[in-house]
Amino acid sequence: SSTLLSRGDKPYAQQAKFAAAKAFEPDAVILMLGTNDTKPKNYEHIADFAKELTSLCDEISAWNSKPKFLLALPAPVIGEGNFGIDNGRLEAGVIPAIRQVALEKKLLIVDMNAAERSMAKDSPHFVNSQGFANDFIKNDPKYVALVLFDHVINDWRDVIRHKVNVPTAIFSGEYSNNLASQRWMAPVIPNATLYIYTKAEQGDHFLMFKNPIKFTTDLHSFLER
Numbered sequence: 001s002s003t004l005l006s007r008g009d010k011p012y013a014q015q016a017k018f019a020a021a022k023a024f025e026p027d028a029v030i031l032m033l034g035t036n037d038t039k040p041k042n043y044e045h046i047a048d049f050a051k052e053l054t055s056l057c058d059e060i061s062a063w064n065s066k067p068k069f070l071l072a073l074p075a076p077v078i079g080e081g082n083f084g085i086d087n088g089r090l091e092a093g094v095i096p097a098i099r100q101v102a103l104e105k106k107l108l109i110v111d112m113n114a115a116e117r118s119m120a121k122d123s124p125h126f127v128n129s130q131g132f133a134n135d136f137i138k139n140d141p142k143y144v145a146l147v148l149f150d151h152v153i154n155d156w157r158d159v160i161r162h163k164v165n166v167p168t169a170i171f172s173g174e175y176s177n178n179l180a181s182q183r184w185m186a187p188v189i190p191n192a193t194l195y196i197y198t199k200a201e202q203g204d205h206f207l208m209f210k211n212p213i214k215f216t217t218d219l220h221s222f223l224e225r
Contacts, residue, residue, distance in 0.1 A: 173203020
């Protein structure tokens with residue numbers, strides 16, 4: 001229920017939980033604030049959001065533990081939000097400010113919209129694949145977390161640049177926050193082909209499950225070269 005904005009109704013930096021987080025001396029911090037800043041009275045100060053987020057990032061980066069740092073884009077507000085929380089204001093003011101700060105400070109972004117896309121039952125193919133996965137694939141959350149942490153925290157550009165030396169199909173889409181990195185990979189990997197799916201083509205992290213006919217057609221065409 002906290003806000004990033006110091007003039008919001010419950011500033012996070014003034015809460016006991018913020019002090020407790022600092023005392024914990026974390027190795028990594030994922031900061032996700034902004035949803036409550038879309039309340040009408042809080043949003044009056046949205047012009048301060050980027051500046052105050054920058055200050056908070058600087059403060060956390062100076063903690064004794066020198067944590068790795070990521071910014072999270074808040075999850076979409078579905079329907080009419082409580083207390084005036086609004087998805088339109090989230091997309092118009094909060095998310096662009098978070099992206100701006102992440103770009104300026106060269107911070108990684110965690111996109112909670114990907115979680116929303118994973119829950120969107122907007123493709124019968126995806127519903128079928130999810131049902132199969134739920135019935136037959138058992139994941140250990142502990143090891144999944146370790147893999148994801150390793151994937152997010154490390155910089156893999158040297159591996160991609162020097163180790164991947166075979167023709168590679170790269171699939172991405174307009175929903176993906178990683179599209180810029182995949183555009184970078186395409187000319188770096190020898191004989192790579194980049195496939196970018198539009199939003200209408202279910203171009204998100206789950207494109208192979210949501211649009212399997214196009215995906216398998218494109219992949220088959222690539223493999224037949």
